Amino acid sequence: MISRWAQFLLLVSSTRYSLSSTIVPPLYRYDDHEQCLQSNSKAVYCVLVINLKTDTVDPLDSIRIELGFRRNELEWGVCVADCEQELAGFSESERQRLYYPKFTINHRNMFPTNYWPEKVEPYNLTYGKLLNSCVNNRLQRDYNLTQLGHSKIWYCIRIDPPEQQNTGLDWLTVLFLAIVITLTIATVGASAIDLFDGRHVKGNVVVSCFAVKRNWMRLLQDPKTELYRDFGYIDGLRVLINIFTVSLHCTMTSVIMSLYNPEYAEKIMKNRLMLMLTSTTPISVQNFFVISGMLLTVHFLRDIQRNPTFDLGYFRTKIINRLIRLVPVYYFFLHFSLVGDGLVSEPLSPNGQRSVTLEQRICWRHGWKNFLFVNNLPADEEKCFAQG
Structure with missing residues (x-):
């Protein structure tokens, strides 16, 4: 196994020296x-x-x-x-x-x-x-x-010619800039509040989501909760699966683009170790969801034990907190896919034209499903913002 890894790393590291x-x-x-x-x-x-x-x-x-x-x-x-x-x-x-x-x-x-x-x-x-x-x-x-x-x-x-170029701002670009301003204000404001009055806003969801110092400390600190002691190892496995899946998808994306040496890419993809890794990608994604679901269930059961008489407000609060954390950043990248080429003043290269505007055109047709969070329900072959 070690020799296989060595061969693969040697193959990847020699990319810059490969012949045409x-x-x-x-x-x-x-x-x-x-x-x-x-x-x-x-x-x-x-x-x-x-x-x-x-x-x-x-x-x-x-x-x-x-x-x-x-x-x-x-x-x-x-x-x-x-x-x-x-x-x-x-x-x-x-x-x-x-x-x-x-x-x-x-x-x-x-x-x-x-x-x-x-x-x-x-x-x-x-x-x-x-x-x-x-x-x-x-x-x-x-x-x-x-x-x-x-x-x-x-x-x-x-x-x-300059007189035919569209230099105005459409409503999508205005909305994208509004999201950028909102994220900036939320980050700066939450960071300032946390810095000067952190104790009094310890449970505030907005401050918890956007304060830079608080999130940095949460990232580095060693959790001491009973839940982490019981399930920390499997949460770490989820992180490794996430890194593995993202890495393989980045490799797949590089193959889609025009290559100087397609033969070299074929050689890498046909490597036995690479074949083994890519064949496990669907399973790794399912494992990631299973682990995430299990951890959510553990949190849910712990909350039931603490408060057996909870009502529907419990779910409402959890969903709102999750939306506050995820929606602004999600919409930021989704809108970036919609207005990406309009933010670039210089002419795009042929590959840039394809990679930037292709996703934009797909999102113009199917982006409404992403806004409503139903883009995973229909079986569309052409997905807007699939990486979201």
Whole structure:
């Protein structure tokens, strides 16, 4: 077991020294978007999903669990001006030869492509065939590939002139700023009250939730309650499970993004230790909920023993205290998902455009479920603020 851990840590630590990918054609290829967009005021940069039609069966379509990237699906970022220049000397018949029409694929894209109609439809009508022929020309010219692929515009980026840029604040941004101000006032105010009059507000839920010094001391102090003596070890297990689950989800997120060397990521994910860890993720999440439920039950039974004649006000107080602690911070991050790109004045990179605005568009459609705390009830494939 120790040798397995050593191999895994060595594999991870050598990431910076790994060679570039040898997959041909490359799964990810991006033209310089900054140079493209700065070339002129009307420059357009598009990110494409390229599907290559193959006669062989894709191993990732089997019923077995396979780890790897599809070799017949590429993600390329293309500067439209460069494509226009590359194909300037091509005749119409040559362009038509390089164009490959749409065909039925037996899998779906990891991310939906219909979230940016204003970033797709106008450009697809104007540049769709041009980019399709341009990509196939590059596949033949740069990689000696005889096979052609169909290119689908995922989204396009352009720098709008200042007069067309929306510099105003919408109501979501105003609400986000209001939450930020509320959290700031609550934190500063609770910290000041706790510092100068902490004894008299010892049981105040707002001060307990937002006072920095009080929470820092609670984090570091060694609990001496009877409950902790009986269940401290299992609460510690819950913390370790939480750290383990978050770490694995961060690893999964890094695989979703464009990678310099997809082969290296495949090598890590196929490591036996990594396979063992990832296979236990669903069980670890369930264990976390079971432990949390057990600890809540212990608290509940302890309160019943202290006050056997409690009423419904007991539950009301517990729920209100929990909402005061969680809702402001939860809504802060939820609103950040809704207005994230509006808070950035600089143009986003292609990957930034996807990672920031994709979740924003999903939340525009499904965010109301998060506000009402029912987002876990429907079986939606597209979840807003899933990390919440």
